[in-house]
Amino acid sequence: MGKIIKIIVAFVVVAAIGAGAYLYFMPKEEKAEEHKSLSAEEIAEMSIDTDIITTNLASAGNFGVVQFNILLSDKDTKEEAEKRTAEVRAAVISTVASFTKEELIGESGISMIEEELVTRLAEVFEKGTVERVLVTEFKLQ
Template sequence: MKGLFLKIGLPLLVLSTISFGILYFFDIDVAKILKKNEHSVDAQIERSINTELLTTNLSSDHFAVVQFNIVLDSKKAYEEVEKRNPEVRAAIISSLANKTKEDLRGAKGIKSLQDSVKQKIESFMTEGKIERILVTEFKIQ
């Protein structure tokens, strides 16, 4: 029994002591990290805005129907973007007005649109940043 403790128990005891020492030395709050991960989806939902469905002309003879979900990095940023709804709509419309049907094809086209909209919205934001923009509805006719 004593030999088993020396082979397994002692190394585990030393390893756990070193681990707790590192956590204490760097002042790492494990409970806070676990809680943050646990509520990250709920927190994102609280900071995300769904735009209304927008229909606008493209630079070609086509039109696009789009809807976005905008996830912001803070509650203040959420409140600001919510208040600036007309500017958000204008940023989306102007981003689409410069595009053709071919520009919006495939994943590359959607990524380009997301980047363009993100850049335009962040240009007038004074509180926080956009974490990500998702295209949730997309049709070209």
């Protein structure tokens, strides 16, 4: 009977520690989510728009016309991005050119190119991070 009581006490202690840890970390996650939602003014202050870019695609005889909005982590990163427009443009062109027309058709294609650009642009900037990339102009031929 003594072993059963020890097992029950150990289970209750582990459950209490788990519940405490859950309650301890839960408010931080909610605060982090609230912090992530930015106002329209903050988004405008920390984002850049690329020029409209026309580039060939990986599939022969096809080209794409694209434009992106890039949200950066802070104003310093935006300033860096404005100074590195040639590198940003080159990253966009090489990323778009690596896809075929068939890969880019539909919502999944747009999502795929946005995700790939986040990764590619992260290599360009020394300060801050790329929070998200949105396709604002998209035509395939």
